[in-house]
Amino acid sequence: METPVHKAPFHKVRVKTMMPPGHIRTPAYLRGKVGVIERPLGEFGNPELLAYGHQGPKKPLYRVRFTMAEVWGPGAETPTDTLDAEIFEHWLEPVE
Amino acid sequence: MSDTPKDFDGRRWHDMGGQPAGPVKPAEHDFALWEKRVDALQVLMSSKGYFTVDGLRRALEDMGEDAYEKYSYYERWIAAVNQNLIEAGLYTLEELGAKMGEVKTRGGTYGDASA
Amino acid sequence: MPHDHHDHDHFHHDGMSPSGHPYRADNDTPLTYWQTMEIAVREILIEKGITTPEEIARQIDEMDARSPANGAAVVARAWVDPAFKTRLLDDASAASAEMGFDIGGLRLIAVENTDEVHNMIVCTLCSCYPRNLLGLPPDWYKTRAYRSRAVKEPRKVLEEFGVTIPDQVKIRVHDSTADMRYIVLPARPAGTGSMGEAELARLVTRDSMIGTGLPKTP
Structure with a gap:
C-alpha cells in the first residue's frame, strides 16, 4: 500500500498527464491541472482493476478542487468559479 | 469527433467534460417496465457479486460512441449487463441465442413476449 | 442525441409519475x-x-419508491433543524438514513448553497447520480450536452435552465467521478419563515437538488 500523498486538506497536487487506454475515472480535461485537496475520502476499490474483474488493493481517493482558470485557461467562463472532482491518489503528484 | 487519427490524444469518447456540445434540452421520460427490469437486473447481479459497476461502465465505454448515439440508455445497459454476465460465465451465448429465439415466437410486442 | 429522449414542453409539471417523470407508452410497441x-x-x-x-x-x-420527494424531505428537515443540517453536511448518508430512507450503499455528500456559493452536480464520465435517494436521473442529466458543458460553462448551462446566478456568487461544479454522490442543499427561500417542514418540502424541486434549479418560492 502506498502512503497517501497528503492526509491533510488543502495541499497542492497535479493530476498526472498520462493517457493510457481503458476504464479510468480521471477525466481527460483535468490531466496536468493543479488543484488543492479539499478532503480525503478514504480508500476505495480501484476502478482500473474492478472494471476487468480484478480486485487489487484499495486506493486512497481525494476530492480535489480546481479553479476554472486553471482548468480552462484564459477562456474560462468565470475564472474564480471552481470545480471539484474525485481523483485517486495514483493519479496525483504533489506540487511544492 | 472531428479529431483526425493523427490528432488523437488518447481521450476516449465517453470522457466528455469540456467538449463542445449543443444546448441542454430538458428531456425526460418515465421508464418503461422493460427498462426498470434492466435496471433491477443490473442492481441485483452486481449486488450478488457477478460484476461491478466499473465492469458495467467498461462494457458501455467499449461499445463506443456509435452505440451511445444510436441506442437508448437501457438498450446499452442490457447489452452491458449481458456482456458482464457472459464474462462471469453465468450462461453461454448458445443458451442466450436459443432463449432469444424462443422469446421472439411468443408475440410481436414486449407485453406479449414477456408473459 | 439518443433517440429515447422525448422532449417535453415544460419541466416541472404536474401529472408526473412517482419517479418524477412524465408517463410514457409502455408495452404495446413492436418487440425490439x-x-x-x-x-x-x-x-x-x-x-x-x-x-x-x-x-x-x-x-x-x-x-x-425512491424519488425527489425523499431528497426534498431531507432538505426541508435541514432548513428547520440546525442540528440535523450540521449532521447532513457532515455525513449525508447517515443523515438520510436517520430519516428512514433506505439508501443502500450510497455515499452521499451534501453541498450547501449560500449567498456566496452555488453548487451544481454533473457526471462527465457517465451518469452517476444519487439514485438511491432521488430515484433515477432525468434524461437530460445523461446527455452529451449536459455532461460536456456543465464543467466548462456552468453559468451558460444554468441560463438554459432559466437560472441566473449573480456574478458575485461563486459557482462550484462537482464532477461525480468516483465513489461519492452529491446532493445540493439549496438555500431556504425568503418569506418561508412561518412554513412547516412538510410545506417547505413541497418547495424543493429535483433540479434544485442537482443545482440546475432553485427551490420554488411561496
Whole structure:
C-alpha cells in the first residue's frame, strides 16, 4: 500500500498527464491541472482493476478542487468559479 | 469527433467534460417496465457479486460512441449487463441465442413476449 | 442525441409519475432486439436459480419508491433543524438514513448553497447520480450536452435552465467521478419563515437538488 500523498486538506497536487487506454475515472480535461485537496475520502476499490474483474488493493481517493482558470485557461467562463472532482491518489503528484 | 487519427490524444469518447456540445434540452421520460427490469437486473447481479459497476461502465465505454448515439440508455445497459454476465460465465451465448429465439415466437410486442 | 429522449414542453409539471417523470407508452410497441435480450437474460437467470421474479419485482418497487420527494424531505428537515443540517453536511448518508430512507450503499455528500456559493452536480464520465435517494436521473442529466458543458460553462448551462446566478456568487461544479454522490442543499427561500417542514418540502424541486434549479418560492 502506498502512503497517501497528503492526509491533510488543502495541499497542492497535479493530476498526472498520462493517457493510457481503458476504464479510468480521471477525466481527460483535468490531466496536468493543479488543484488543492479539499478532503480525503478514504480508500476505495480501484476502478482500473474492478472494471476487468480484478480486485487489487484499495486506493486512497481525494476530492480535489480546481479553479476554472486553471482548468480552462484564459477562456474560462468565470475564472474564480471552481470545480471539484474525485481523483485517486495514483493519479496525483504533489506540487511544492 | 472531428479529431483526425493523427490528432488523437488518447481521450476516449465517453470522457466528455469540456467538449463542445449543443444546448441542454430538458428531456425526460418515465421508464418503461422493460427498462426498470434492466435496471433491477443490473442492481441485483452486481449486488450478488457477478460484476461491478466499473465492469458495467467498461462494457458501455467499449461499445463506443456509435452505440451511445444510436441506442437508448437501457438498450446499452442490457447489452452491458449481458456482456458482464457472459464474462462471469453465468450462461453461454448458445443458451442466450436459443432463449432469444424462443422469446421472439411468443408475440410481436414486449407485453406479449414477456408473459 | 439518443433517440429515447422525448422532449417535453415544460419541466416541472404536474401529472408526473412517482419517479418524477412524465408517463410514457409502455408495452404495446413492436418487440425490439434489446427487449428480447432483456426477457431472455432475465428468464435464464431465473431458470438457473440466480434470481427470482419476486426479487426482481421487489427491486423495481424499491427503486420506484425512491424519488425527489425523499431528497426534498431531507432538505426541508435541514432548513428547520440546525442540528440535523450540521449532521447532513457532515455525513449525508447517515443523515438520510436517520430519516428512514433506505439508501443502500450510497455515499452521499451534501453541498450547501449560500449567498456566496452555488453548487451544481454533473457526471462527465457517465451518469452517476444519487439514485438511491432521488430515484433515477432525468434524461437530460445523461446527455452529451449536459455532461460536456456543465464543467466548462456552468453559468451558460444554468441560463438554459432559466437560472441566473449573480456574478458575485461563486459557482462550484462537482464532477461525480468516483465513489461519492452529491446532493445540493439549496438555500431556504425568503418569506418561508412561518412554513412547516412538510410545506417547505413541497418547495424543493429535483433540479434544485442537482443545482440546475432553485427551490420554488411561496
